Each structure stands twice: as structure tokens, then as C-alpha cells.
Amino acid sequence: MNPEKLSPREAWQRYIDRRRTELTQGSISTYNYRLKLWCEWCERQGIETVSELSGWTFDQYESMRAGKDLAPNTLHNEMETLKDHVAYLERIEAVDDGLSEKINVPDVPQDERSRETKLDTDDATQLIRHYRNSESDYGTNFHVVLELAWHTGARLGALRGLDLRDYDSGEQYVEFVHRPQSDTPLKNKTHGERVVSLRREVCNVVDAYIRNERKDAHDDHGRQPLFTTIQRNRPQKGTFRTWSYRATMPCVTGGCPHGYDPDTCEFRNHTHASKCPSSRSPHHIRTGSITWHRDCGFPREVTAERVNASQDVIDEFYDKATKMERMQLRRRPHLDKLEIE
Missing domain, CATH: 1.10.150.130 (Tyrosine recombinase, N-terminal domain)
Incomplete structure (x- = not known):
């Protein structure tokens, strides 16, 4: 032809x-x-x-x-x-x-290329504290998705692709593996494979989820997913997004900043959770997490490896600290190094 x-x-x-x-x-x-x-x-x-x-x-x-x-x-x-x-x-x-x-x-x-929306650190820590101190919400799918997304900075697809075998409570880590043949590829393929360490309190949440909430299930490829639905299969990306939106609603920790009644608000229904003005998607959690890692003193190269993104991409698209935050949280702690006497 x-x-x-x-x-x-x-x-x-x-x-x-x-x-x-x-x-x-x-x-x-x-x-x-x-x-x-x-x-x-x-x-x-x-x-x-x-x-x-x-x-x-x-x-x-x-x-x-x-x-x-x-x-x-x-x-x-x-x-x-x-x-x-x-x-x-x-x-x-x-x-x-x-x-x-x-x-x-x-x-x-x-300034218009980068994505401005993120889960703010103050909102994330308030939500995580609530879940950790809640008898009814501790270790639920909402809680564990927020904890792992916030502490690893992982993409939605990477979290969805986790198997039970990819989590090690004793050694305190999760391993992200590229498995395209069984429907869970990583965005950067084998270059996206990595082991990410977790704090003990995060592992405690994952342990509680596995013990009390997770269904014993295998996906269509015979694998045992870490996250499961009530239908006993691996959740679809849409389900993950819904869990993320529900997990980050501000009314979880108290009143509604938008004037809605949490008891009657339609956003509390999972089909409308994304419409809540303050709820956040997995990508917004990732963006906030990367900024938080940098504010906590993680070097650029360590953050890049942990969240699987280049340092330049992190600087351009994900790190949303303000000029004042960069000064107060990242540069001021080094001020003593300039002492002359």
C-alpha cells in the first residue's frame, strides 16, 4: 500500500x-x-x-x-x-x-504546567491522626489506602498492583513490582520497581487491615492482591479513586468547611464522593506526599527514588511548597552552619 x-x-x-x-x-x-x-x-x-x-x-x-x-x-x-x-x-x-x-x-x-491541587500536609496529618485514633475507622480500606499513599508517594496503579507477598510487616516495607502480563504494570515498567520502607505505625495499620478487613481472595491471574473488594477480587482503579475521595473528606474529622450537613450530604455517597470540593484523588495525595517528604528533609535524590520520579519532574510538577515553606522548613535548619564565631 x-x-x-x-x-x-x-x-x-x-x-x-x-x-x-x-x-x-x-x-x-x-x-x-x-x-x-x-x-x-x-x-x-x-x-x-x-x-x-x-x-x-x-x-x-x-x-x-x-x-x-x-x-x-x-x-x-x-x-x-x-x-x-x-x-x-x-x-x-x-x-x-x-x-x-x-x-x-x-x-x-x-507556573501553569504544574498541577497546583494537592492534599495539604496539615489536612493529611489531621486525617491520619483521626483514623489512627478511631475505633471504627482504624484499619479500614479508606485508612490503609491513605496511609500507604501518603507514606510511599506511590501512584494509583502501583498501589493497586500490590500483592500480599509484596508487603513484609517484619522488615517493614512494600515492594512495587512490574507485572504487565497479569494486568498490573508500573508506569515506568521495570525502572519503576523498588522497595519502599515503612514506619512501624504504618505497618500496624496494614496489619490491622489484613487481619480484620481484607478478604481472602485471588485475582483472575491467581495472585493474592493486598487490597481486595467485598466481591473478593482486586479493586479497579475507579474503586481506588473512590476510596481516596472518601478517605480525604474533611467531614471525617469534624464539621464541613463548605456548610453541608455530613448526615445528609450527597457527597458521602460513594458515587458522588469525587464532587466534594475538598476530597482528593490518589494523584493529589501523591503530590502532597512528595512535598511533605521534601519538607521533612528528605533529599531530592532520596525522594525521587522512593516515589519513582526524576528529580526534575518532582521539582516541576509535584513539589508544591511555597517560597516561605522552602525557607522555613528546608533552608532555615541549615542556618547554624553559617555561624562564624
């Missing part, structure tokens, strides 16, 4: 197929979504082959997407993916060399 005759849809599928061996399933899904939007737009414009693409085509598409009031970072990512896709089409000689350079990837200010 002449590659110039590829339709936008055929080109999209071919590109995704070529990237499967180097990208995680999550990244594949993201790229698929972005290029699906592009492909559907091309079809509405009557573009039948990739040979019809031009700088004017890309400018029209960018204008259309910008008109959707997208966040600057979203538009940047979509156009960056499209640019990479067209660069692939250049390599297979489906389009003219240099066509990808005609795609504008809008600049995003540094």
Missing part, C-alpha cells in the same frame, strides 16, 4: 500499534484519545488521505481546539502528540519531510 494513501484513521491506528512496545497502557489510552479527536475532526472536514495535510490544516485544528476553552496545558499536550504523530508519518514517507514543523505547540507558562 502507498503510505500517502493512508486515511487519518489508518495512520492513527498504525502509529499507536508502533508505540505499544514502548508505552504503558495508560499512555496508550491517552494518545489514543488525543488522536481520536484529531481523526474525527479530519473526517468531518472531508480529509480522506494524510497526503492532504498541510500547515493550514493544523492551524485550523488548533484554532478549533483552542475555542473549546481547554486548559493551556491540555492544548499543549494535544498538539505535542499530534506533532509526534506527524513526525512518524514523515519517517514512513507518508507525508513530506518537515510537515511536523508546521504544527504549532503553544508554549505554557511554567
Whole structure:
């Protein structure tokens, strides 16, 4: 087949197929979504082959997407993916060399690239203290997910992929293992594998969960997941998110800062937990955890290894300490080193 005759849809599928061996399933899904939007737009414009693409085509598409009031970072990512896709089409000689350079990837200010929302340290410690002192909530799935997410800074997929064998109470650690063949890959594949130490009080929570709450279960691959549902299987990512939202609701520790009655608030229902203005997703817990690690004096390189992220990525996207916090918590303790007398 002449590659110039590829339709936008055929080109999209071919590109995704070529990237499967180097990208995680999550990244594949993201790229698929972005290029699906592009492909559907091309079809509405009557573009039948990739040979019809031009700088004017890309400018029209960018204008259309910008008109959707997208966040600057979203538009940047979509156009960056499209640019990479067209660069692939250049390599297979489906389009003219240099066509990808005609795609504008809008600049995003540094402060808008990073994700500002996080679980604040004060809120996290207040919630954790509540759970640790609660007779009814201690060791529940809400509690143990919050404890492990906060103390390891792990991603949702890494936590979901933990097996019972990956936790060692005596040695006080959890081990994150890349197992793509049985549906629990790590984002950075084998580079994401690591052993993360835990404090004894965190292990006590995990022990209580295993002893009192965890169901004896095997997943579809015969593995014993650490976290289980009442249906006795490994929870889906949506279930994990719900547990996270429920665990971080401020009314857990007292009244509602938004004026709702906790006894009648619809956000207390698991299907609406994400709508609570103060509840936080696993990603927001991870962001807050990384900032907390740095504020507690963990060096950048130690934090990076513990949470499986590069030091540059941590600085740009995750470490949300204010200028004052950086001064008070990170630099002031070193002030005595400057004493002259």
C-alpha cells in the first residue's frame, strides 16, 4: 500500500500499534484519545488521505481546539502528540519531510504546567491522626489506602498492583513490582520497581487491615492482591479513586468547611464522593506526599527514588511548597552552619 494513501484513521491506528512496545497502557489510552479527536475532526472536514495535510490544516485544528476553552496545558499536550504523530508519518514517507514543523505547540507558562491541587500536609496529618485514633475507622480500606499513599508517594496503579507477598510487616516495607502480563504494570515498567520502607505505625495499620478487613481472595491471574473488594477480587482503579475521595473528606474529622450537613450530604455517597470540593484523588495525595517528604528533609535524590520520579519532574510538577515553606522548613535548619564565631 502507498503510505500517502493512508486515511487519518489508518495512520492513527498504525502509529499507536508502533508505540505499544514502548508505552504503558495508560499512555496508550491517552494518545489514543488525543488522536481520536484529531481523526474525527479530519473526517468531518472531508480529509480522506494524510497526503492532504498541510500547515493550514493544523492551524485550523488548533484554532478549533483552542475555542473549546481547554486548559493551556491540555492544548499543549494535544498538539505535542499530534506533532509526534506527524513526525512518524514523515519517517514512513507518508507525508513530506518537515510537515511536523508546521504544527504549532503553544508554549505554557511554567507556573501553569504544574498541577497546583494537592492534599495539604496539615489536612493529611489531621486525617491520619483521626483514623489512627478511631475505633471504627482504624484499619479500614479508606485508612490503609491513605496511609500507604501518603507514606510511599506511590501512584494509583502501583498501589493497586500490590500483592500480599509484596508487603513484609517484619522488615517493614512494600515492594512495587512490574507485572504487565497479569494486568498490573508500573508506569515506568521495570525502572519503576523498588522497595519502599515503612514506619512501624504504618505497618500496624496494614496489619490491622489484613487481619480484620481484607478478604481472602485471588485475582483472575491467581495472585493474592493486598487490597481486595467485598466481591473478593482486586479493586479497579475507579474503586481506588473512590476510596481516596472518601478517605480525604474533611467531614471525617469534624464539621464541613463548605456548610453541608455530613448526615445528609450527597457527597458521602460513594458515587458522588469525587464532587466534594475538598476530597482528593490518589494523584493529589501523591503530590502532597512528595512535598511533605521534601519538607521533612528528605533529599531530592532520596525522594525521587522512593516515589519513582526524576528529580526534575518532582521539582516541576509535584513539589508544591511555597517560597516561605522552602525557607522555613528546608533552608532555615541549615542556618547554624553559617555561624562564624
